[in-house]
Amino acid sequence: MKKIEAIIKPFKLDEVKKALNDIHIEGMTVTEVKGFGRQKGHTEVYRGAEYTVDFLPKVKIEVVTSEEMAPKVVEAITGAARTGKIGDGKIFVSPVEETVRIRTGEKGKDAL
Amino acid sequence: MFKKIITALILVAYLVIPAMVIAEEVAPAPAAEQAAAAEPALPKIDTGDTAWVLISTALVMLMTPGLALFYGGMVRKKNVLGTIMQSFIIVAIISVQWVLWGYTLAFGPDKGGIIGGLEWLGLNGVGLEPNPDYAATIPHQAFMIFQMMFAVITPALITGAFAERMKFSTFFVFTILWATLVYDPICHWVWAVGGWIRNFGALDFAGGTVVHISSGVSALAAALVIGKRKGYMTEIMAPHNLPMTVLGAALLWFGWFGFNAGSAVASGALATSAFVVTNTATAAAALAWIFAEWLQRGKPTVLGAASGAVAGLVAITPASGFVGPMSSIVIGVGAGVLCYMAASLIKPLLGYDDSLDAFGVHGVGGTWGAIATGLFATTTINSAGANGLFFGNPSLLGKQLIAVAVSWVYAFVVTLILLKVLDWTMGLRASSEDEVTGLDLTQHGESGYSS
Numbered sequence: 001m002k003k004i005e006a007i008i009k010p011f012k013l014d015e016v017k018k019a020l021n022d023i024h025i026e027g028m029t030v031t032e033v034k035g036f037g038r039q040k041g042h043t044e045v046y047r048g049a050e051y052t053v054d055f056l057p058k059v060k061i062e063v064v065t066s067e068e069m070a071p072k073v074v075e076a077i078t079g080a081a082r083t084g085k086i087g088d089g090k091i092f093v094s095p096v097e098e099t100v101r102i103r104t105g106e107k108g109k110d111a112l
Numbered sequence: 113m114f115k116k117i118i119t120a121l122i123l124v125a126y127l128v129i130p131a132m133v134i135a136e137e138v139a140p141a142p143a144a145e146q147a148a149a150a151e152p153a154l155p156k157i158d159t160g161d162t163a164w165v166l167i168s169t170a171l172v173m174l175m176t177p178g179l180a181l182f183y184g185g186m187v188r189k190k191n192v193l194g195t196i197m198q199s200f201i202i203v204a205i206i207s208v209q210w211v212l213w214g215y216t217l218a219f220g221p222d223k224g225g226i227i228g229g230l231e232w233l234g235l236n237g238v239g240l241e242p243n244p245d246y247a248a249t250i251p252h253q254a255f256m257i258f259q260m261m262f263a264v265i266t267p268a269l270i271t272g273a274f275a276e277r278m279k280f281s282t283f284f285v286f287t288i289l290w291a292t293l294v295y296d297p298i299c300h301w302v303w304a305v306g307g308w309i310r311n312f313g314a315l316d317f318a319g320g321t322v323v324h325i326s327s328g329v330s331a332l333a334a335a336l337v338i339g340k341r342k343g344y345m346t347e348i349m350a351p352h353n354l355p356m357t358v359l360g361a362a363l364l365w366f367g368w369f370g371f372n373a374g375s376a377v378a379s380g381a382l383a384t385s386a387f388v389v390t391n392t393a394t395a396a397a398a399l400a401w402i403f404a405e406w407l408q409r410g411k412p413t414v415l416g417a418a419s420g421a422v423a424g425l426v427a428i429t430p431a432s433g434f435v436g437p438m439s440s441i442v443i444g445v446g447a448g449v450l451c452y453m454a455a456s457l458i459k460p461l462l463g464y465d466d467s468l469d470a471f472g473v474h475g476v477g478g479t480w481g482a483i484a485t486g487l488f489a490t491t492t493i494n495s496a497g498a499n500g501l502f503f504g505n506p507s508l509l510g511k512q513l514i515a516v517a518v519s520w521v522y523a524f525v526v527t528l529i530l531l532k533v534l535d536w537t538m539g540l541r542a543s544s545e546d547e548v549t550g551l552d553l554t555q556h557g558e559s560g561y562s563s
């Protein structure tokens with residue numbers, strides 16, 4: 001099993017969700033996060049006092065899926081979240097040891 | 113321990129002084145009645161004038177809670193209550209101070225042009241008949257309470273300079289002493305019968321020197337004495353709630369119609385003229401401020417629009433009963449540009465931390481307004497006024513400059529001494545740890561926003 005974590009631009013969330021539904025991914029966790037990469041922050045000016053805001057709002061999507069599905073998920077997110085401009089975000093893929101469905105106690109792939 | 117003693121002393125003073133005054137009130141009543149009987153027929157109360165002055169009083173009262181929101185939105189989240197409290201509680205503090213001794217010091221029978229006597233202590237003799245010296249057609253108490261609201265907002269304006277770091281107990285004592293030692297005397301000089309600035313002919317319709325220069329310059333002194341906020345220029349100190357600030361600015365604009373048009377102390381042509389120029393100058397100043405920053409920074413800001421409006425209100429105040437609509441546009445544009453420069457360019461250059469630009473807006477705007485009165489005043493608007501430089505009378509400008517200089521020096525020096533003494537005795541600043549935690553929790557034990 002693999003966990004795919006994608007940090008994307010907030011306004012792309014709906015498109016990414018739709019793209020994942022289209023390849024039958026039926027669950028995900030979404031978190032509002034802040035951070036920066038190459039895009040850096042922006043400046044705000046209040047009566048001449050200039051402040052640099054380093055951390056920009058982003059959305060993090062987490063999806064856990066099978067080994068076979070993982071590349072398709074990455075492809076779907078990349079396709080839907082890309083604008084071609086700096087700040088589109090990143091995707092991290094990592095192995096997952098175990099999954100448990102709390103209600104039934106099912107484990108592994110069956111629990112996904 | 114020391115803190116508790118000071119608090120106890122304030123409470124005792126507030127309880128004992130009224131008791132003393134009540135004792136005084138009882139004694140001279142028959143004498144006053146006899147004097148009244150000997151005088152000729154009293155001037156008649158005009159219902160329209162009285163209604164307008166009472167409504168104006170309520171409008172001006174609302175300005176101070178409006179100021180609380182204007183300032184409250186500009187501070188960081190952890191100081192929102194502390195900042196709002198400073199303005200809000202001043203409504204209460206000065207309302208009592210004014211009745212006890214403030215009104216008599218400001219408007220009581222003149223002593224050498226410098227100060228009012230104590231004859232009207234506790235409003236003794238300030239009754240419901242008109243006092244023709246100040247307003248012949250309304251009850252004397254209506255004039256008194258209208259003036260009270262000016263005395264209330266003036267110290268509240270200063271709180272913008274020491275926002276986010278002043279200890280509440282010291283602030284409380286400072287407010288009472290400042291009102292007594294700075295506001296009441298300047299008010300007497302400029303507005304009271306026999307006041308020396310009034311006597312030499314300087315004009316101040318609604319409080320350019322009395323309210324805005326006195327508070328603005330004292331704010332500069334306060335910013336210098338108390339020092340910068342911890343983390344000033346290194347940490348982010350962006351306003352936490354600009355919608356609150358805009359609401360506050362809107363309430364100030366609304367209330368200011370009472371401030372300026374009410375200062376005619378009559379309901380009629382002069383009040384209407386003051387109303388029109390007040391609104392016009394405010395609009396012009398809001399536009400001037402946002403155009404200035406649009407040109408310089410590339411974006412017109414909401415805080416700029418709110419600040420510009422207040423700057424315009426400040427600048428038109430002394431001129432509002434003496435100038436026409438076209439002059440008011442020039443006064444407004446001047447206020448927007450000058451106050452923008454003071455707050456955004458000059459303050460960072462000089463490095464003092466006037467947190468919410470009490471000096472930049474009220475000191476600078478008030479000074480410009482007082483000078484502009486000397487330029488644009490015309491007797492076609494108000495026959496009781498005078499002509500300014502542009503209407504053929506250069507001498508008024510000279511008088512205005514003297515009034516400005518005297519108010520500047522007196523307010524600055526007395527406030528500086530007052531704050532130094534309070535710093536040695538009580539301490540001005542909240543402790544470093546309290547400042548970082550925020551005034552809401554450390555001074556009041558509350559949070560503005562839960563969770």
